[in-house]
Amino acid sequence: MGDFTHFDARGQARMVDIGEKAPTRRTALAGARVFVSRATLALIRDGGMKKGDVLSAAQVAGIMGAKRTPDLIPMCHPIQIEGAELALTLDETRCCVEIRALVRCEGRTGVEMEALTAAATAALTIYDMCKAVQRDIVISDIRLLEKTGGVHGAFRREERE
Numbered sequence: 001m002g003d004f005t006h007f008d009a010r011g012q013a014r015m016v017d018i019g020e021k022a023p024t025r026r027t028a029l030a031g032a033r034v035f036v037s038r039a040t041l042a043l044i045r046d047g048g049m050k051k052g053d054v055l056s057a058a059q060v061a062g063i064m065g066a067k068r069t070p071d072l073i074p075m076c077h078p079i080q081i082e083g084a085e086l087a088l089t090l091d092e093t094r095c096c097v098e099i100r101a102l103v104r105c106e107g108r109t110g111v112e113m114e115a116l117t118a119a120a121t122a123a124l125t126i127y128d129m130c131k132a133v134q135r136d137i138v139i140s141d142i143r144l145l146e147k148t149g150g151v152h153g154a155f156r157r158e159e160r161e
Helices: 038-046 054-067 112-130
Strands: 024-035 083-091 096-107 138-148
Touching: 024 112, 038 083, 038 096, 038 112, 054 083, 054 096, 054 112, 083 112, 096 112, 112 138
Parallel strands: none
Antiparallel strands: 024 096, 024 138, 083 096
């Protein structure tokens, strides 16, 4: 278990001690896609969902998800998030909602999990708001797109279309 930082020498779960690490500027950008039918995409675009504005609700839910990450993911440290932004766009060609979640902090640990949780929470909110009109919605491609800061340095995913 030597390569897994969330386990001690006996294989017991632990939260990593970050107390000795120097704070650095950290960012993470995560993405997700929610595939829907053309009819559902039109309802989202035109504001026709009975539950309300799908994209605005998902945007707020994503920010809330980022803030609640340590309550959901067992080994995540509570961190002082300095900013969380969600961008949701309709991709008419692929018939999906593209989600981008950007989270920033100055801290001793990264914000990748916060960005991923934000993207996933936004995607789940879209699903919840649209499930009455479509049951075969697909949430896909929840992934880290970029990160900066920390000892492991920058990361940027090469996107394949």
